[in-house]
Amino acid sequence: MNEKTGQDLPAPITATAPPPKQRSKKTLLAHLLLVCSTLYFMKTYYFDQNLPSYSSSIHNCHHHDEEVIDFAEAQKSLCPISPKIVPEQxxxxxxxxxxxxxxxxxxxxxxxxxxxxxxxxxxxxxxxxxxxxxxxxxxxxxxxxxxxxxxxxxxxxxxxxxxxxxxxxxxxxxxxxxxxxxxxxxxxxxxxxxxxxxxxxxxxxxxxxxxxxxxxxxxxxxxxxxxxxxxxxxxxxxxxxxxxxxxxxxxxxxxxxxxxxxxxxxxxxxxxxxxxxxxxxxxxxxxxxxxxxxMEGQYFASLATGEKGYLDSMITLTTPGGHSSVPPDHTSIGIMSTFISLIEKTPFKPSLPSYNPLLGMMQCIASYSDEMAPALRQTILNADRDETANKKLIEYLSNDKLTKYLISTSQAVDIIHGGIKSNALPESVSVVINSRVNVDSSVSETQDKIAGNLLLVANRFDLGVVVNGITIKEPTANGLFNYTRSTPLEVAPxxxxxxxxxxxxxxxxxxxxxxxxxxxxxxxxxxxxxxxxxxxxxxxxxxxxxxxxxxxxxxxxxxxxxxxxxxxxxxxxxxxxxxxxxxxxxxxxxxxxxxxxxxx
Missing domain, CATH: 3.40.630.10 (Zn peptidases)
Structure with a gap:
């Protein structure tokens, strides 16, 4: 099922043979798991009123001026139940x-x-x-x-x-x-x-x-x-x-x-x-x-009405070679490691717009569940209209990876190649970063963030940068970053x-x-x-x-x-x-x- 764009990373420039092509595996929340695991996560985490830290924190941050929504009205306006249809004849x-x-x-x-x-x-x-x-x-x-x-x-x-x-x-x-x-x-x-x-x-x-x-x-x-x-x-x-x-x-x-x-x-x-x-x-x-x-005394069927976007970012760094007995302060592998570290230290900011189907699903559950904590219920029901409620909900969804990546663009460094011999300085190192694009973002926005990280590292080490064939920073004697995006797919309507x-x-x-x-x-x-x-x-x-x-x-x-x-x-x-x-x-x-x- 689902997954399905992927990109093979070319071998480093100095490699003696191309590496075997690798399949981009499904993320943890693959298409079937997505809905069910989200429901399960909410069932075992959000809806468990026996979690003191959760209950107290919701209570402490609940604002008295947050609109109190009538549940019957929520059911009618946010999650009406479609009439059952018995076929004619x-x-x-x-x-x-x-x-x-x-x-x-x-x-x-x-x-x-x-x-x-x-x-x-x-x-x-x-x-x-x-x-x-x-x-x-x-x-x-x-x-x-x-x-x-x-x-x-x-x-x-x-x-x-x-x-x-x-x-x-x-x-x-x-x-x-x-x-x-x-x-x-x-x-x-x-x-x-x-x-x-x-x-x-x-x-x-x-x-x-x-x-x-x-x-x-x-x-x-x-x-x-x-x-x-x-x-x-x-x-x-x-x-x-x-x-x-x-x-x-x-x-x-x-x-x-x-x-x-x-x-x-x-x-x-x-x-x-x-x-x-x-x-x-x-x-x-x-x-x-x-x-x-x-779940919680009710029965839900969740139909996936959207899919995240997709992008593979292929980045190759080339630097001068030489004998490893006289190395520079930072080899290409070391520099690429700095870039990877920066990528992982700067995740994409989560967001939950009103049109994200995840919010629609949560509001349906909140509208009908008999056992959800009242403060949480109101937060979910208000999240599409109240900025404070939206921020609180984002905070809780961000606490676990089962839901974190339903409200943010992901970035996973999945493939890396570099070096050919233990006593030779690596002249080329390449990585692939796989991203799943959030519903209110785009391929270009994802690319720009990664390219921005790349430029920071390039400036630090005095390296050139080329992004999709366009020179952003001229190559130097120290080397060049070449960023090529692959298999881009915008967020599904x-x-x-x-x-x-x-x-x-x-x-x-x-x-x-x-x-x-x-x-x-x-x-x-x-x-x-x-x-x-x-x-x-x-x-x-x-x-x-x-x-x-x-x-x-x-x-x-x-x-x-x-x-x-x-x-x-x-x-x-x-x-x-x-x-x-x-x-x-x-x-x-x-x-x-x-x-x-x-x-x-």
Whole structure:
């Protein structure tokens, strides 16, 4: 899932051979973890009134003139609950939905479909985007396409299948009304490689697709072949039961999402843009956060409505060489160390604008939680309108890295190369600094801050500075800093979390969760949908021009704790009830969009 831009650092100028290219790993708050871990952090830290230091500090800094917001008004204005939507003519196809969710035979057959998909090793690496498309490493994608055709014959018969850039898949189900904008549903075929040194840590073989009656195990089971297979199952059942959509439905499956999506989703987006044009899609729904989390007596589903930006800063310092027996006061490695130290001593300032989806999520929780400390509740509810409340909330969010980097631009020195021999002065040292750009910042602002740090060090050591090919400070006899930015990605546009499109999506989720699957467990309480924020990036970054309605979420299971399902690690797995929820949801959602949407 998500992550997905990365940059390889070139070898130092004097290196005898290029170093192996390295993958930029997901940050701790990768797309699925983001929402859940934030909720979990707030559950175990902010909402625990047994923490004396927290309770007393909130009390001491609470201002009496801070506006006291009525909770009922907050629920109405800050976090209204979308009405539950029961599909029209539901009784006519209720048996099919019940079969999806509760029939043992269907469950086994569905598990076999996902298991078979997991068994096909559609791995990609950072090198994938540089390979010719006839490279043997792409052969598993051909096998995967054959598998889909075998398992979903009606989809292949009734929907138009198109192959984009050799292995990308686009399935189009033409609607009866061509004037309506198509609904775009996406997933990715590829998976991250298995680290075979960890094979003995897996409960089952990484590509077994083992089904134990409760979970399906294996690479891709939760990231995200479960979503892809779930979408295909939903379409197959809709066709089988005679449904014909009014609005065109498009399935788009890239094949290198785990390696930045350059040859997969990017090419598919260009293909769709050429055919349909700008702002041509009704909505786009991709992988992301999943399921429902129980917290403080309420139930929340957080849909990621935004993603942070991305920047790799590649910095190379070249200095004169020589014998290490007569060194200068500071070698290039020492100077670069000074720069790195300065970077880490000057983090980006946190900020929490009213449009940050994290604040929207927190205000939803504060509006409905019965157990949150009253002072904290008021601080959260006032944070979008009161400067003092906003500052207090930023202070608390900054106390833990689980939330700190949802309100600030990150900077991580991830790769460094320098020196070739112990008795030779290093003539070149290079680093890569990876940044995830905060919602109210930009790539250029991030670059300027890092370049500013660089200039301070250059002035101290009398070095030249070049930034993206522009000379900022002339090279000197002491050396030169060369700063090149790579893979820049601006902050994603924030999708709306109100209005008809949102209400239909959330209302459909509520019906599946509340009426069909978890009714008794929810104790009659609603599932409350909130906006959410991701620090990682998904394939959605290529589709911004096609729609403003982009949501990163997949139906899943109900839980009271955080579980990543081994994504990108050992023992990747998916709770199979969550997979069935995907199938049932999209079986209903397609119908609901046709029945209840008035948007063109």
């Amino acid at each position: 539901y009784d006519e196809f209720k048996d099919t939905v019940d079969k999806i969710l509760f029939d043992p035979d269907f469950r086994v057959k569905s598990a076999e479909k996902l298991s078979g998909a997991v068994q096909i090793r559609t791995e990609v690496t950072d090198k994938t985007k540089f390979l010719p498309l006839d490279d043997p490493s792409f052969a598993p994608f051909v096998d995967f396409h054959h598998y889909l055709k075998e398992q979903f014959p009606l989809v292949h018969k009734s929907m138009t299948k198109e192959v984009v850039n050799e292995y990308g898949l686009v399935f189009t189900w033409d609607g009866a009304d061509p004037s309506l904008k198509p609904l775009l549903l996406t997933a990715h075929q590829d998976v991250v490689p298995v680290e075979w040194a960890t094979e003995d840590q897996w409960s089952h073989h990484p590509y077994s697709g083992h089904y134990d009656g409760e979970y399906v195990w294996g690479r891709g089971s939760s990231d995200c072949k479960n979503l892809l297979i779930g979408l295909m199952e939903s379409m197959e059942l809709l066709i089988e039961t005679g449904y014909s959509p009014k609005r065109t439905v498009i399935l788009a499956f890239g094949y290198d999402e785990e390696a930045s999506g350059v040859i997969g989703a990017k090419k598919i987006s260009e293909f769709l843009y050429e055919r349909y044009g700008k702002d041509s899609m009704y909505a786009l729904i991709d992988e992301g956060s999943s399921g429902v989390i129980a 924030i999708s709306p979390h109100s209005g008809e499109m949102w209400d239909i999506y959330v209302g459909s989720l509520r019906h599946v969760y509340e009426d069909l699957v978890y009714g008794e467990q929810l104790e009659g309480k609603p599932v409350i949908a909130t906006p959410g924020m991701s620090t990682g990036n998904t394939d959605t970054k290529y589709y911004w021009d096609l729609t403003k309605n982009i949501y990163r979420y997949q139906p899943g299971a109900l839980s009271d704790s955080v579980s990543l399902g081994g994504i990108h690690s050992v023992n990747e797995n998916v709770l199979f009830q969550g997979h069935l929820n995907i199938v049932a949801f999209y079986y209903e959602y397609i119908r609901n969009v046709d029945s209840f949407s008035s948007e063109q």
